[in-house]
Amino acid sequence: xxxxxxxxxxxxxxxxxxxxxxxxxxxxxxxxxxxxxxxxxxxxxxxxxxxxxxxxxxxxxxxxxxxxxxxxxxxxxxxxxxxxxxxxxxxxxxxxxxxxxxxxxxxxxxxxxxxxxxxxxxxxxxxxxxxxxxxxxxxxxxxxxxxxxxxxxxxxxxxxxxxxxxxxxxxxxxxxxxxxxxxxxxxxxxxxxxxxxxxxxxxxxxxxxxxxxxxxxxxxxxxxxxxxxxxxxxxxxxxxxxxxxxxxxxxxxxxxxxxxxxxxxxxxxxxxxxxxxxxxxxxxxxxxxxxxxxxxxxxxxxx
Numbered sequence: 001x002x003x004x005x006x007x008x009x010x011x012x013x014x015x016x017x018x019x020x021x022x023x024x025x026x027x028x029x030x031x032x033x034x035x036x037x038x039x040x041x042x043x044x045x046x047x048x049x050x051x052x053x054x055x056x057x058x059x060x061x062x063x064x065x066x067x068x069x070x071x072x073x074x075x076x077x078x079x080x081x082x083x084x085x086x087x088x089x090x091x092x093x094x095x096x097x098x099x100x101x102x103x104x105x106x107x108x109x110x111x112x113x114x115x116x117x118x119x120x121x122x123x124x125x126x127x128x129x130x131x132x133x134x135x136x137x138x139x140x141x142x143x144x145x146x147x148x149x150x151x152x153x154x155x156x157x158x159x160x161x162x163x164x165x166x167x168x169x170x171x172x173x174x175x176x177x178x179x180x181x182x183x184x185x186x187x188x189x190x191x192x193x194x195x196x197x198x199x200x201x202x203x204x205x206x207x208x209x210x211x212x213x214x215x216x217x218x219x220x221x222x223x224x225x226x227x228x229x230x231x232x233x234x235x236x237x238x239x240x241x242x243x244x245x246x247x248x249x250x251x252x253x254x255x256x257x258x259x260x261x262x263x264x265x266x267x268x269x270x271x272x273x274x275x276x277x278x279x280x281x282x283x284x285x286x287x288x289x290x291x292x293x294x295x296x297x298x299x300x301x302x303x
Contacts, residue, residue, distance in 0.1 A: 015056055018069035020078040026069045031094040035066045035119045040083075040090045042074050047106035048089045054109050055091070058116035065120035093119040131157065135166045142174055150174045165191075165198035172204040181211050206282035214246030227256075234260055234267045238275070245279065254279060254293045262300055273297070 018026045018038070027036050039055055041048035052070065059068040073080045073088060083092060083099070092102040093115075101119060138153035154171040157164055168191045175184035185208050191201055223240035226233055237260045244253035254276065261272040276297055280290045 013067075014059055014064060015068045016070070018071050018076070020076040023069075023071075023076075023079050027094050028097045030067060031098075032096055033123070034064075035093060035095045035100075035122045037066060037068045037116065037119060038092045038094065039068060039070045040073050040080050040085045040088055040092075041070060042072060042088055044074075045088050051089045051091075051106045051112070054112045055116065058109075058113045061113075062116055062120045065123055066116060091115075095119070095122045131161055131164065135164070135170065138167075138170055142170065142177065147174055147177045151178075163192055163195055165195045165200045168195070169200035169204045173207065176207060176211050181208060181215070184208055184211070203282055206278045209278055210245065210282055213242050217243040217246040220244060220247055220249075232263070234264060238268070238271060241272075241275065250279065250283075251289050251292075254289060258293070258296050258300065261297065265300075 016026060027038055030036050037055065037059065039048075039052060041052055055068060059066055071080065073085060080090075083090075087104055089106065090102065090104045092099050094100065100122065101115070103115065107115075134153065134157050138150050138157065141147075141150040141153060151171065151174045154167050154174060157167040158171065161167065168187065171187050172184045175181075175187060184204075188201065188204050188208060195201060218239050220240065220243045223236055223243050226236040227240050230236070237256055241253040241256035241260070244250075244256060257272045257276050257279075260267065261276070265273065276293060280293060283290050
């Protein structure tokens with residue numbers, strides 16, 4: 001079971017007293033993944049006594065998206081000298097091993113909060129990244145046939161993020177993989193209205209439509225024979241296309257629909273074209289079958 005939420009870091013992990021000896025590990029290396037703010041201060045510095053606690057509070061409120069290292073310049077002068085710290089308090093922010101921002105002197109709490117939030121944003125949104133990683137893991141489970149685990153993971157994601165279109169779409173495909181079309185449709189119908197037009201959910205709707213058609217598809221061999229016996233039998237050709245798709249022969253099914261469209265584009269209120277769009281919508285836009293199918297259909301439309 002994939003953990004969706006990282007355990008919040010303890011303050012000791014977020015805020016620490018640094019030294020010249022630990023500067024590389026605490027700041028340079030640590031900032032490769034999480035922004036690090038360095039507060040150069042001294043015990044005799046009056047403004048430092050106000051600035052320090054304010055920065056600590058802002059970093060704590062950032063919830064692990066930024067860290068703070070406090071350097072006493074009286075005891076640790078090497079890096080303060082390299083960074084040309086001439087007055088204190090001086091604050092530097094590091095990300096990916098390099099200084100990216102900073103300021104000197106005491107500033108109001110509102111400006112401190114804004115500064116910390118700006119620096120924290122450099123590292124991205126860990127919650128969003130965690131959600132993305134969870135979806136990727138669930139997709140991998142589904143691809144590898146671990147469907148029950150995929151259902152559990154997609155469901156857990158939706159508990160954390162109820163408006164996740166990728167999770168809804170993944171859960172629909174998971175139930176379709178279990179041949180549970182009714183549950184797949186129930187999941188799709190339960191998606192919030194604000195994401196109902198998301199392309200992923202539109203694709204899920206098309207996948208459900210195709211799954212229902214597949215359940216009623218006729219035998220490929222018999223339909224193939226009927227088409228060969230009478231190429232003008234449009235219903236047989238349409239049914240053959242559905243049967244081929246249900247049998248995993250998607251490209252062959254698309255070819256039959258294209259041939260039907262070529263022969264009579266208006267047959268059954270344009271059923272061939274509508275079915276092609278359903279197949280295209282159910283697959284990724286970059287799928288070669290979709291790209292080739294759309295190109296061939298366009299050629300027929302504008303011929």
